[in-house]
Amino acid sequence: MHKIEILGFVAATLTTMAFVPQVFKAWKERSTTDISLVMYLxxxxxxxxxxxxxxxxxxxxxxxxxxxxxxxxFIMVVLKLKYK
Structure with missing residues (x-):
């Protein structure tokens, strides 16, 4: 595997994992009032x-x-619609 591919995987992991805390928080608190449905769509x-x-x-x-x-x-969109 080329070093640039490794860089791509690291970047992909970081940007994808950035959504995890938001999803977890919305699921845990059962609240999405501060989340924009349009932005997530x-x-x-x-x-x-x-x-x-x-x-x-x-x-x-x-x-x-x-x-x-x-x-x-998609999970955030579902949570937004569910906890509306």
Whole structure:
């Protein structure tokens, strides 16, 4: 594996994991009042497009990171709708 691929995986891990505390907090507190549904819907659409881009270019870091991010963002959308 090339060093640039390792860099891609590290970057992907950090940016994806940035969503974990928000998801955990919303789930734990059962509150999403300060969360923008529109922002998360736009983000979800964007990461799905990035995932497709990663698949097209055969980039594992881009594909995996955006797949996991899409799951986390989707969970936030569900929590937002559930705790509305």
């Amino acid at each position: 736009v983000m979800l659409f964007g990461v799905i497009l990035w995932m497709i881009y990663g698949i097209y270019h055969g980039s594992l870091p881009i594909t995996i990171a955006n797949a996991f991010t899409a799951i986390l963002v």
